[in-house]
Amino acid sequence: MQESTEYGGDLPHETLSVCPECKRVLKATVLEDEGKVFIERECPEHGKFKEVYWESAAYYRKMGKYASPANQTLNPNAKSAGEDGTSCPFDCGLCSNHKSHTGLANIALTNRCDLSCWYCFFFAKEGEPIYEPSLKDIDKMLQNLKAEKPVPANAIQLTGGEPTLRDDIIDVIKLCKKRGFEQIQLNTTGMSLGFKKGLAEKVKEAGVGIIYMSFDGVSKKTNPKNHWEAPFTLEACKKAEIGIVLVPTLIKGINDREIGGIINFGLNNIDVVRGVNFQPVSFVGRISKKERDAQRITIPKALELIEEQTQGKLSVEDFYTIPSIHSITRFVEAITKQKQYDLSVHFACGAATYIFLDGKKIIPITRFIDVEGFFEYLDELSDEIEKGGLRAITAGKLLLNVGKFIEKEKQPSYLDFGKLIVDTLVKHDFSAIAKIHEKSMLIGMMHFMDPYNYDIERVQRCDIHYAMPDGRIVPFCAFNVHPEIYRDKVQKQYSIPWKQWAKEHGGKDPNAKYKRNVKELEGSKEYAKCYPMPVDFFGFQGGKK
Amino acid sequence: MSPEMPFGKLLKYSISLKNTDELEKRKIQYDLLLLEGVLRAHVGIDGNAKIIAGPKASSKEILAAIPARHSAKVLSKESMDYKQLLSESYN
Numbered sequence: 001m002q003e004s005t006e007y008g009g010d011l012p013h014e015t016l017s018v019c020p021e022c023k024r025v026l027k028a029t030v031l032e033d034e035g036k037v038f039i040e041r042e043c044p045e046h047g048k049f050k051e052v053y054w055e056s057a058a059y060y061r062k063m064g065k066y067a068s069p070a071n072q073t074l075n076p077n078a079k080s081a082g083e084d085g086t087s088c089p090f091d092c093g094l095c096s097n098h099k100s101h102t103g104l105a106n107i108a109l110t111n112r113c114d115l116s117c118w119y120c121f122f123f124a125k126e127g128e129p130i131y132e133p134s135l136k137d138i139d140k141m142l143q144n145l146k147a148e149k150p151v152p153a154n155a156i157q158l159t160g161g162e163p164t165l166r167d168d169i170i171d172v173i174k175l176c177k178k179r180g181f182e183q184i185q186l187n188t189t190g191m192s193l194g195f196k197k198g199l200a201e202k203v204k205e206a207g208v209g210i211i212y213m214s215f216d217g218v219s220k221k222t223n224p225k226n227h228w229e230a231p232f233t234l235e236a237c238k239k240a241e242i243g244i245v246l247v248p249t250l251i252k253g254i255n256d257r258e259i260g261g262i263i264n265f266g267l268n269n270i271d272v273v274r275g276v277n278f279q280p281v282s283f284v285g286r287i288s289k290k291e292r293d294a295q296r297i298t299i300p301k302a303l304e305l306i307e308e309q310t311q312g313k314l315s316v317e318d319f320y321t322i323p324s325i326h327s328i329t330r331f332v333e334a335i336t337k338q339k340q341y342d343l344s345v346h347f348a349c350g351a352a353t354y355i356f357l358d359g360k361k362i363i364p365i366t367r368f369i370d371v372e373g374f375f376e377y378l379d380e381l382s383d384e385i386e387k388g389g390l391r392a393i394t395a396g397k398l399l400l401n402v403g404k405f406i407e408k409e410k411q412p413s414y415l416d417f418g419k420l421i422v423d424t425l426v427k428h429d430f431s432a433i434a435k436i437h438e439k440s441m442l443i444g445m446m447h448f449m450d451p452y453n454y455d456i457e458r459v460q461r462c463d464i465h466y467a468m469p470d471g472r473i474v475p476f477c478a479f480n481v482h483p484e485i486y487r488d489k490v491q492k493q494y495s496i497p498w499k500q501w502a503k504e505h506g507g508k509d510p511n512a513k514y515k516r517n518v519k520e521l522e523g524s525k526e527y528a529k530c531y532p533m534p535v536d537f538f539g540f541q542g543g544k545k
Numbered sequence: 546m547s548p549e550m551p552f553g554k555l556l557k558y559s560i561s562l563k564n565t566d567e568l569e570k571r572k573i574q575y576d577l578l579l580l581e582g583v584l585r586a587h588v589g590i591d592g593n594a595k596i597i598a599g600p601k602a603s604s605k606e607i608l609a610a611i612p613a614r615h616s617a618k619v620l621s622k623e624s625m626d627y628k629q630l631l632s633e634s635y636n
Contacts, residue, residue, distance in 0.1 A: 025571040077636050087571045090578060091587060093634065133547050140635065147636035469547070470584070471634025485578040493584075494547040 005067040007099075007457045008347065011037065011057060016088070019043035020286075020451035023482065025087075030455065032057040039453055051292070051452045054348060056300035059316070063347045068326035070099035070461075071342040073148045077471065089459050089482065093472040100344045102153035102473065103463030105145045106187075107138060109172060110161040111491065114514040115189060117225055123161050129495035130510050133469050137494075138172055141467035142179040148473075150339040153465075155183035157212065164192035164199070167505075170206045177207035187212045189225065190244070191514060194232030200240035208242060210274060215246040218261040218533070222254065228521040231530040234272055243274035243437070251281045252297040259302065260309025260538050266441050268533045270357055275442035278302055282450040284480070292452060299351055299445050306443070310362075310538045314355065314443065318364040320371060321347040327375035327382070332425060334385035335395060346461040352444035356436070358412040362537060368410035369417065377405065395426045414439065449477045469494050552599050552627035555584065558607065559620040560594040569615075576610050583607070584630065593620070597630060 017028035017039055028041035030053060037054040054060045078093025086097040094102075111131045113123035124130055133141070145153035156176050163169060163186055176184045186203065190213040193200045215230060217223040226233070237244050248255065248262050259278070266273040280297045303316045322343050329342040354365040365371070381394050402418045411417050415436065423429040449458060454477070462475035468490045479486045501510050521527055565573065570588035577586035577594065582602025588594045594617070596607060604619055611617040 022572075023575050025568050025575075027568070075636060077634055087574050087588065090571060090574050131547055134549055137547065137549055144636050469549075471631050485575065489578075489581075493551045496547060 016456040021046040063321040066324035068323035071344040100463035130501040131491040159187035173206035190233030200236040231526040238272040374405040
C-alpha cells in the first residue's frame, strides 16, 4: 500500500520558493529542462530566477519513489501557526505545518572560533558581541527538544563557532547525557581534541560518541583548514574511541576532483572514521549567476563523480535517498505498535549508502542485499500487520524469508547480515551493529539549501533543527537561509559585548587564534601516517589520475 | 555568559490590514520580522497582524514597515512579560 506523502510529484510540479533578493514568498515550478531539474519563479520586483535543483531528472524521478509520509511533532511550539494560518518559512518554532520531528538537534554553543576561514560566515570578528548561552539556557533547550511528542529528539550536535573553546564544554556534554540524549556529537575542527592532552578522553567519558569534522580535501590546497592538524585529531580520537565523520563541503572546480581521495582517506583510517558526509555547497549572501553556475554541484553530479573517482567500486546505484528507510521504520512501528524515530525528510535533501571493507575489498551494502526488494517486502509485512495480522507470525515470516534478499557469498566474510537484520528489527538488539562499525563507513550526502534553490516543501520536511534560547526550534534551512530573522537576530539578543566577555573570563582574548607551525606538523609521525595515504583503494592518490 | 532574560516588558500589538493575499501576508510578516525590535510577527487568516515587540520598536516604526496600500491601523496594544513569551514558546 502506497502511503500518501503530499509533496514532490512528477515534473513539472508547483511549490513555493522565495525571491533571493527580497525574500518574498513566490509560487514556483520544479521542472525538467535538458535532462536536469530546475526551480523557477518570478518576483514582481526582482524578476525571474531559474536555478539548478538537481542535475539529473531521471535520478530525481527514481529517488522520488521513496518520498515518505510526514512524521511530525504533535505538540508544535509556534502557537500562532496552525490555528491562525501558517506563513512558512517565517513562523518556525516548530509550527503545526512542519512535517518531520527533530532527527538531529543542533545547539550553537558559541560564536567564537580560533580559525578565521575566509568562506565561513559564522564566527565573531574583532569587537563583535559574543554569543554563549548559559548552562541554564542550554538545559532549557535540551528539555524543550526532549518534550517533542510522540518522538522526542534523541541525537544532538553541539556546534559553534568552535564548541570546544568553551571552558565548560564537558559540563555541557554531561548535561546532554543527563537529559537522555543517546547520541551526542561535536561539530568541530578537531584541533582542540588533537592538541589538548586528555581532552578527547574527557569528551568521550562525558558522552560524545562521534565528532563531525570539516575535511574538505586530501591536499593542502583543498583543505587549508585542517590538513596538517587532522592527523592529530585522528590519533586522539582513535585512542579515546571517538568516531569521526569527515564533512567535506563540495564546490565544483575547487575540490570536486578529490571526492574519491576523501573516501580513500576515510578507508585508510576506517578504525576511527565512521563516515564521510559530503555537503554540496550552499551559497550564503549575494553571489552572481555566473559564479553559482561555476561552483554549484548537487547530489546526482556528486554521486556520478564518486562513481568515476572510485572506478565504479562505489556507483550511483549504490545510493538511496534518506527517506527510503521509511519502510524499516514503518515495519518496526507495526511490530512494536509505537511511533518510531523516522527520517521523513524530502527525498531531494540527501542520499547515503554503507560500505564495508573486507581485507582490501570494498563492498557496498547494495552489492549483497536486494535493497529495493527488501523494502517492498517490509512494506508487504507492514500492510499485513496494519490489516490485523498477527505480529508474531509476521515476524516469523521475516525470519524465514530475509535470506532471500541477501547474497551470502557476496557479503563481507565477517558478517551474517540476515541474523543482523532479524536481531535489529525483531529483537531490537543493536550490539551486532556496534561490532561492525570498525569495518564499515557510511557515505552520505546532505545538500542544504540557499535562497537561490529554496523549495519550501523541502524546509517543511527538514529534520535537522536548531534549538534557540528563546524557546523556538528552527529547521536548518530556515535558521541559516534566513539568519536575519532567526540565527543572527536571536543570537544578537542573547549576546554580550566583547569587552564584557573578556572581563568575565579574566581578560582572555575572545578572538585568540590558532597559530600553525607547518614545518613542525609536517615533520610529525602523525602526519607521516596519513600523507601520502598508505593504501590506494582506487588506483590514484588525492583524486588525480 | 549570554543573558538568560534579554528583555523585560514587551508590547503586544494587534494591527488591522487591508488588501492582502496569502503571499503578500508572508511578505508583510517577513518585513516586520526584519525590524530589530520585533520578536514575533504573524499575519493571520483574518488579515490582522499580531506583533510582539521589545522596547526598541515603536508603533510608528512598525506601521512604517507595512506598505501604505494595506492601510495598517493599530487595533490594540498591551503589555506582556518576556517571561510569558518564553513560556509560550517553550514546549
